[in-house]
Amino acid sequence: MSSQPTERNSSSKNSPAGSAGVLDRPEEPAAQVNEDRDTLVKIFHQMLLIRRFDEHGQAIAKGISPEAVMAELYGKATGCSHGKGGSMHLFDVDVNFLGGHAIVGGQIPLATGVAFACKYRETDQVTVCFFGEAAVNQGAFHESLNMAQLWKLPCIYICENNMYGMGTSLERAMSLQNVASKACAYEMASESVDGMDVLKMREATQRAVKRAREGSLPTLIEARTYRYMGHSMSDPGNYRTRAEIEKYQERDPIKVFTKVMKDNGILTDKDIAEIEAQVKEEVEKAVRFADESPIPDPKELYTDVYASPIN
Numbered sequence: 001m002s003s004q005p006t007e008r009n010s011s012s013k014n015s016p017a018g019s020a021g022v023l024d025r026p027e028e029p030a031a032q033v034n035e036d037r038d039t040l041v042k043i044f045h046q047m048l049l050i051r052r053f054d055e056h057g058q059a060i061a062k063g064i065s066p067e068a069v070m071a072e073l074y075g076k077a078t079g080c081s082h083g084k085g086g087s088m089h090l091f092d093v094d095v096n097f098l099g100g101h102a103i104v105g106g107q108i109p110l111a112t113g114v115a116f117a118c119k120y121r122e123t124d125q126v127t128v129c130f131f132g133e134a135a136v137n138q139g140a141f142h143e144s145l146n147m148a149q150l151w152k153l154p155c156i157y158i159c160e161n162n163m164y165g166m167g168t169s170l171e172r173a174m175s176l177q178n179v180a181s182k183a184c185a186y187e188m189a190s191e192s193v194d195g196m197d198v199l200k201m202r203e204a205t206q207r208a209v210k211r212a213r214e215g216s217l218p219t220l221i222e223a224r225t226y227r228y229m230g231h232s233m234s235d236p237g238n239y240r241t242r243a244e245i246e247k248y249q250e251r252d253p254i255k256v257f258t259k260v261m262k263d264n265g266i267l268t269d270k271d272i273a274e275i276e277a278q279v280k281e282e283v284e285k286a287v288r289f290a291d292e293s294p295i296p297d298p299k300e301l302y303t304d305v306y307a308s309p310i311n
């Protein structure tokens with residue numbers, strides 16, 4: 001597999017020498033990706049997506065309306081979780097978006113279970129699970145990968161390795177810092193990808209989707225990336241320098257991808273200005289909707305607390 005390590009990891013004492021941090025199963029040929037756009041869109045909609053607590057963008061990408069997301073942030077009855085989930089628990093099974101999970105690593109075994117259910121029911125769906133690198137030290141991560149490979153589950157585990165778990169750097173918390181290489185303990189296919197490069201992430205994900213759909217096999221993808229903001233509003237950020245943040249901002253994925261689109265004549269400055277104006281309008285509309293929506297009825301206090309029995 002061809003992926004480039006990011007600058008910070010290429011010299012890591014924990015990266016395998018002479019490789020890009022990639023440990024694919026040797027007997028497996030590189031997947032050829034040649035699906036047409038309609039097929040890819042269909043696969044994306046069918047795909048079950050589950051991630052950690054910063055799920056807002058992906059919730060919208062999967063099809064939850066910006067209004068329903070904003071109303072949920074406001075704790076309003078019109079929110080996608082009826083105002084009972086809040087920021088970290090956006091959920092809508094109708095668009096195959098399974099949360100929003102606040103317990104670090106909690107979504108990883110859930111994803112494994114979802115992938116098992118899909119295989120058992122022969123639904124042909126792929127489950128994609130996102131988590132931060134801090135979750136990798138959890139036992140649940142290792143138990144899940146072991147089961148997924150053993151039972152050949154169509155699940156893609158995507159670790160967004162942004163070098164810090166809250167204010168703790170990876171170097172201080174993880175003995176083997178090359179996350180992708182951990183998959184070899186379970187004989188699972190894996191790749192380390194420049195997570196700042198939209199197209200490289202797209203290609204790696206397509207390879208993993210193909211592996212899941214055609215071979216019913218899991219993949220671990222390590223997306224090497226960075227977080228500019230603090231972990232939360234109470235993060236003082238004194239564990240890193242301004243210069244470090246600025247270094248990564250130069251490679252901002254939106255900035256870089258916009259340039260690719262412009263250089264290839266796909267977007268003009270005018271198109272970009274229009275998209276930005278449209279997004280601003282959508283956000284304002286969502287805020288108005290959330291503001292004007294009612295708070296949940298007290299009668300709803302005990303509804304949706306437990307799942308309905310399985311039919």
Ligand SMILES: Cc1ncc(C[n+]2csc(CCOP(=O)(O)OP(=O)(O)O)c2C)c(N)n1
Nearest residue numbers: 102103104132133134135162164165166231
């Ligand atoms: C089981 C568990 N332990 C501790 C916490 C508190 N906590 C919230 S986020 C976090 C670290 C998350 O690190 P990472 O996933 O790398 O996210 P990032 O800081 O990069 O946003 C911790 C320890 C938690 N939510 N769940």
Ligand SMILES: [Mg+2]
Nearest residue numbers: 132133164165
């Ligand atoms: Mg992190």
